[in-house]
Amino acid sequence: MTLSIRIIPCLDVTQGRVVKGVNFTNLVDAGDPVEMASLYDLEGADELTFLDISASSGNRETTLDVVRRTAEQVFIPLTVGGGIRSVEDVDRLLRAGADKVSINTAAIARPELIAEIADRFGSQVLVLSVDARRARTESGFEVTTHGGRQGTDLDALRWVEKACALGVGEILLNSMDADGTRAGYDIGMITAVRAISKVPLIASGGAGALEDFAHALDVGADALLAASVFHFGMHRISDVKRYLAGQGYSVRMSATK
Amino acid sequence: MIAILDYGSGNLRSAQRAFATASDEVFLTSDFDTAVKADGLVVPGVGAFAACMQGLNAIRGGEIIRKRLELERPTLGICIGMQILFSQGLEHAQSGAHQGVGIWQGEVSKIDAPILPHMGWNTVESAPDSTLFKGIENESFYFVHSYAVKDAPTPNATWTTYGEKFLSAIEDKYVSATQFHPEKSGRAGLALIKNWVKSL
Secondary structure, rough: OOOOOEEEEEEEOOOEEEEEEOOOOEEEEEHHHHOOOOOOOOHOOOOOOEOOOOHHHHHHHHHHHHHHHHHHHOOOEEEEEEEOOOOOHHHHHHHHHOOOEEEEEHHHHOHHHHHHHHHHHHHHHHEEEEEEEEEOOOOEEEEOOOOOOOEEEEEEHHHHHHHHHHOOOOOEEEEEOOOOEEEEEEEEEEEHHHOOOOOOEEEEEOOHHHHHHHHHHHHOOOOOEEEHHOOOOOOOOOHHHHHHHHOOEEOOOOOOO | EEEOOOOOOOOHHHHHHHHHHHOOEEEEEOHHHHHHHEEEEOOOOOOOOOOOHHHHHHHHHHHHHHHHHHHOOOOEEEEEHHHEEEEEEOOOOOOOOOEEOOOEEEEEEEEEOOOOOOEEEEEEEEOOOOOOOOOOOOOOEEEEOOOOOOOOOOEEEEEEEEEEEEEEEEEOOEEEEEEEOOHHHHHHHHHHHHHHOOEE
16 A cells, blocks of 8 residues: 555646647647546546646636636546736636646745745645756756746755745656656756655656656656657557556556446 | 535535536535535535634534534535544644544544655555445545544544555544545546445
């Protein structure tokens, strides 16, 4: 009896559609988010993440609608991120059917937002999304914004420590260097963040070969997020889980159909 | 007719939809009489123990649950909705424990584990006479919590281990509860919900 590792597909959503691309460019339509969510659920996804990548706030209502429709038919945890700036934004998403929200830029701009959300809804709803890259900061890892295009001079490890103290319940660590490369997760970065945090850690960015998933778990990731390898059909979620189970990791394999 | 008790906590929509897969009539309510009368009452809950109790007290939730017990009408607590059924909660307790509804004597205390919350899918050691876990004894369920009850107040108890052993479900005549979220536990969770609805 142990807690299973989690495999989490991430769906980038804009204007009610899932899009896919590399490093936020060359986006192509990948389908209906509700259909894709159902499909990933059937394939054994342990959670789902929607990232609202539409820049304008006019699309918020569309995103809420996608969340509502998904929550009607998919009964696994759903995290929604993108454009969340206030406690009210969180409230709307939770009411629409999201279980967790992930915040990024708004928390960098105003860290107290973390405490405000945690106080109102509990830490368990709050995922801190950290887009980090290797740079010459104190720890060698820097927080970026705008999909890795903009540096902040904020040291990634100091930021994680601060956010944990303010009350985040989970960390989603995205390597902007590895994102979209399929060359493997940034093992050094995962190791460094694991060493200083006591909340669950989701590794993201760089998943390619099946071994990559195992390497991230070996250095302490609790969950693995991937997008392109699943969207482009390189691996099915069930293949990844079977591989990891074969390697001795605790994986949820439901017998109930 | 299944009522989901609406006392201002979180994602009730998922709970409503999940229970609607097992029953034709599922609705949210914060009305005293409606909640007492329903064939089955679901007490969800997210957030902290004290905040949940505050919300519950505002709609006389404790009284609703006790009244139902007296009338032998089933109630199901989920996550914090399970925890508040116990007598005491230690979450954010500065001086003395927070008072719960007290259907069972027991204390809700922090789990001893290096990484918290306990978040994700875990298995259960289900009670031998369990109704809830019938046919799904070997499945995993979705947990999100940092606090739990470590002593069983009644024999029909189901256990899970994360850092230490804690109570993951309890079935006591007219009041049952799960520490995990059946409404978020995929097909296994829906099967558990069906088992409960069938028992009403």
